[in-house]
Amino acid sequence: FRGSAIALMVAYHFCFDLAHFGYLRADFNHDWRWLSFRAVILSSFLAAAGASLAVTAARGLDGGRFWKGVAKVSAAAALVSAGSWLVFPDSWIFFGALHCIAVSRVIGRMFTGRPRAALGTGLAILLAGHTLRLPALDAPPLRWIGMMTFKPATEDYVPLVPWAGVFLIGMWAGDRLLRVERLRALRQWQARSPGGRALGWAGRHSLVIYLLHQPALFAAFHALEALRP
Numbered sequence: 461f462r463g464s465a466i467a468l469m470v471a472y473h474f475c476f477d478l479a480h481f482g483y484l485r486a487d488f489n490h491d492w493r494w495l496s497f498r499a500v501i502l503s504s505f506l507a508a509a510g511a512s513l514a515v516t517a518a519r520g521l522d523g524g525r526f527w528k529g530v531a532k533v534s535a536a537a538a539l540v541s542a543g544s545w546l547v548f549p550d551s552w553i554f555f556g557a558l559h560c561i562a563v564s565r566v567i568g569r570m571f572t573g574r575p576r577a578a579l580g581t582g583l584a585i586l587l588a589g590h591t592l593r594l595p596a597l598d599a600p601p602l603r604w605i606g607m608m609t610f611k612p613a614t615e616d617y618v619p620l621v622p623w624a625g626v627f628l629i630g631m632w633a634g635d636r637l638l639r640v641e642r643l644r645a646l647r648q649w650q651a652r653s654p655g656g657r658a659l660g661w662a663g664r665h666s667l668v669i670y671l672l673h674q675p676a677l678f679a680a681f682h683a684l685e686a687l688r689p
Contacts, residue, residue: 462512463659465504470673472497481681488680493636500559502618503626509561510568510578510630511637517572518638521613523688527570531538537557540616543675548615556616558670562603564627571628575635582628589622597609 478484488494506579516526537558553559571578593609596602603612615647651660662669 461504462666463661463663465501465508466662467667468501469670472501473674474677476679477594481685485515485602502623506561506564506623506626507630507633509564510627510632511634513568514572514575514578514631515567515638515675516633518635521569521572524665526565530562533558533565533643533667534556536667544615546680551613551615553614553616554612555619555641556614557618557665559573560620560623561627562617564624567609567624568627568631571631575632578628578635579632582625582632585628586622587618589625592621607642663674663681 475486476488477482479486479488486494488498537556540556540558541553544556568578571581589606592607594607595609597605597607598609604619606621608619608622611617650659
């Protein structure tokens, strides 16, 4: 599932880069089709991260490994911010997907072993994110929370509200995956086809792919630009 989200993300960013370099005309900020595509990808990532935390907690959550994982995602988020500032100084990423996942993991730890509370809180956060607009949260230091009255100028904005709600709902789904008897066959499923194994590999190395795919795509497009007459 995470590997499929990675594949969709790479496809989305490839199209974004086509537009950035002038090979495609597309409005990624207003066209409902591109916005919906982005929402599907983000929802998949956040839900998978939440489900992963729930599964790990059910098997025994080691505090040291948990915080090491949070630190790794946070460091990757910092790299994304720094890289985006170099490329897009006027719209750099101050709170994107990795930032949201890192903070959501910390919040989610309070809901391990409490799937119903995770589901209820997740739905409440989703509702708040889509219905509330609070001018006080327009202040730059608070924009990472969400519920702003306008979208800030940034290349990737994934505020805690509503997206932490998707993470918590993913935790509930991960718990169901472990507990519901009818899903036993799914729990024991393994990829057998080359495509399935490739997606599984991508899912296990999603953070590295997330960090490297855009620099690789940008380098390829710059090389293509240099070859144009």
